[in-house]
Amino acid sequence: MRRPQQPTTAPDPESEGALRASPTPPRLNYLRPLTAFLLLASLLAVGAVLYRAQRSLSIDSFRAAARAGSVGAASEGFENDTFPSSSGSKDKLLHGLLAAGFDEQSCLSRYHSALSWKESPHLPSPYLLEKLRNYEALHKKCGPNTELYKKSVEQLKSGHGSQSTECKYVVWVSYSGLGNRILSIASSFLYALLTNKVLLIDRGSDMDDLFCEPFPESSWLLPLDFPITKFGTFDIKTPESYGNMLKNKAISYSVDGTSPQSQPAYIYLHLSHDYGDRDKLFFCEDDQKFLRNVPWLLLRSNNYFVPSLFLIPAYEEELRQLFPEADTVFHHLGRYLFHPTNSVWGLITRYYQSYLAKADERVGIQIRVFEADTGPFQYVLDQILACSQKEKVLPDVSGQETVVSTPNVKSKAVLLTSLNNGYFEKIRNMYWEQPTATGEIISVHQPSHEGYQQTGKQMHNMKALAEMYLLSLTDVLVTSAWSTFGYVAQGLGGLQPWILYKPDNQTAPDPPCRRAMSIEPCFHAPPFYDCKAKKGIDTGALVPHVRHCEDMSWGLKLVNQA
Ligand SMILES: Nc1nc2c(ncn2[C@@H]2O[C@H](COP(=O)(O)OP(=O)(O)OP(=O)(O)O)[C@@H](O)[C@H]2O)c(=O)[nH]1
Ligand SMILES: [Mg+2]
Known part of the structure; x- marks a missing residue:
């Protein structure tokens, strides 16, 4: 949502400190020399140390540290930017959500944040883990600077699409406030997972300063020499948008998604709050069959469009397997993708x-x-x-x-x-x-x-x-x-x-x-459209796990099925 905000000239603040006068808690570093001793000491002694340590580390990171197998090492991780490399890999990888093998120092948050959040009651499904590992392999195969990427870019430059390219891409275009950007990237990633496409993100002014690379041995950043440079100005009027191409009959396709005419090399998906009825056909099954085959989709959105993906019949079963708890999509994908630098x-x-x-x-x-x-x-x-x-x-x-x-x-x-x-x-x-x-x-x-x-x-x-x-x-x-x-x-x-x-x-x-x-x-x-009946419908009343939001009566959100 955009609302005008007036600048203020207030001086830079510093936060107020804690008001309570508490005794200086023991620093956990002091415990480190004790760690070896503690391994041999009685359970009672361990309990006492756990209690003391609790005063100086957050309860949750402490619990996580204990789970990871070493209190001393975990405190070191949080305080000194080194991380326990020994046991506890299950926890630091968020039950398999994160791939192992990244250089920990280059992006400390990747494995440390797993230890600082409270233990999530929501486990990622085995199918989601399998899908992520397969995606990582695909991204490595098709990502920037690979032969397949270069081939796809050549085809893009030629101006003609073809259904035979091995790698197909979704390019996320940077736009809007940071919260919106994070949500639309997560949505675009889920769309890429569902369609076996590769997600590349336009770095905009600062995406690479904010986030580490999420995929092993590759980059998700769109290379700076990408041949289409004008996508920053794309909007609802752009002739290459899906809605406008349909309107101008620049594309057509049959029910199985194949196109009788030559395909465009790319299509712009305008999925912003102001999108038109034809742009919204993105959420229809037949249109999806066609879009699956387009080698380059440039996507610009300021929305979390995941709930409507759950209403496309072709993706229903796969989404159910990926997220048996429907209300954990962003929880898992967000933790998988967004690691602060x-x-x-x-x-x-x-x-x-x-x-x-x-x-x-x-x-x-x-x-x-x-x-x-x-x-x-x-x-x-x-x-x-x-x-x-x-x-x-x-x-x-x-x-x-x-x-x-x-x-x-x-x-x-x-x-x-x-x-x-x-x-x-x-x-x-x-x-x-x-x-x-x-x-x-x-x-x-x-x-x-x-x-x-x-x-x-x-x-x-x-x-x-x-x-x-x-x-x-x-x-x-x-x-x-x-x-x-x-x-x-x-x-x-x-x-x-x-x-x-x-x-x-x-x-x-x-x-x-x-x-x-x-x-x-x-x-x-x-x-709010019924693709089959071709008329308006309340999309918040179709399935039990897609409901209207608490804070916006016309919005949609995923909830766990009762
Ligand atoms: N540091 C800080 N920045 C904020 C805060 N609230 C808003 N902002 C800034 O304003 C932007 C608001 O965009 P979003 O992150 O999308 O948040 P939003 O609440 O959805 O706001 P809109 O997009 O304007 O509807 C943020 O990205 C920040 O740049 C805040 O509490 N702290
Ligand atoms: Mg916002």
Whole structure:
């Protein structure tokens, strides 16, 4: 969604530190010399050390470290950028989701993030793992600089398509806010998996600064000498778009997908929010039969179009096998594809260790306000507090002046993300000025307040990615309606957030929020078309696992079948 945002001239902030006065926790490094001893020591001693270590590492990364087989080594991994290479490969590979054999140092997040997220209750299916390994082999065979790639590019230059090329490609064109980009890449990748095509991504201004390569021994970046250079300007009017080619009868095909006339060398798939009815035929079975054979598809989308792929009969069975739990598509594909580069991983780990690791619980609050004015707005603050207190995400403040200190009080660290720092200031002050009704100690942190969206600026996008990841590392999440930024965090973290309803008329909605039905993102611009009957239909009422979204009545999202 695009909304105008005004720049602010607010100076750069630094987040507030934790408010609670806790004793300096023992650094886990001190435990390392003890590790050998601990192997021989009694279970009781191990238990005691585990308890102490818990004070200095996040509970979850600690648990993951313990699973990986070495507490000392795991702490080293998180703190010193070295990683245990010994046991625990099952966990660091996310139950086989990630391929082994990458150089760990060149992309620390690839295997480290697996150890920092909470253990996911969702396992990837054996069929998904097989499909990913096959895809990796295909990508290696057809990827940039291979003979087959060069051959396909030659054919593209010749201007004629042919059904015989061994490698066929989906080129993802960079466009839109970072959340949208991540979701449309994941959708394009699933489409490539389903059609045995190879995904290449246009690096835009910074995709290679943000993400590591996801596929072994190859690159997913579209080579800079790719012969089509004008795709950055493609839009709904582009004559090479699928919709316009159909309209102008530049292409035609029979029911089996074969074309009587010579095929174009490439087709542009305009799958943005503003796409037309003919562009939407992409989601019809017959059109898919034809598009499968086109050697080069250039795809531009700002949407998570996965739910509508589930409504194409030809892909139904395969998708069921790939994702027996339908609501885990982005969770698995997101964790498979998006590994922040070492610079971004540094932003994530330094912040996490400084402000979040020591708390007993971490709460993420993601605030995205879709107003022309920058705010902060009182009604948004009211809504955040109403939701988090009603749903017991955060405690009420009792208003009593006396501070009762008990030794075992629980601490919660709130990670707040927003372009504006007004909400952070108010919530932090509230918990500073008054004690909580429960006695819990609340610290509030906001990594950045960038003021307005600055797509194209390198550090801005690095911070945005770091914040999405940090949110995914929390235990409880509150997100804003309509925000792809929040969808990415919830999907990566496997968190079912509390979604703040979109305010109407500058008023806090009542109820302020609701629990998400699933961890999946919402497809904001789905087609409502029955391809067989050739008439409109409610695509949110066709199958139990594709439903309308909680935060957008016309959107579609995957849920687990009841
Ligand atoms: N660092 C940071 N950047 C943000 C935040 N919220 C929005 N942004 C910036 O604004 C962009 C918003 O685009 P998306 O990531 O797609 O998020 P969205 O909430 O779907 O917003 P729209 O695309 O504008 O509808 C982000 O990519 C960031 O560049 C935030 O909390 N922190
Ligand atoms: Mg967005």
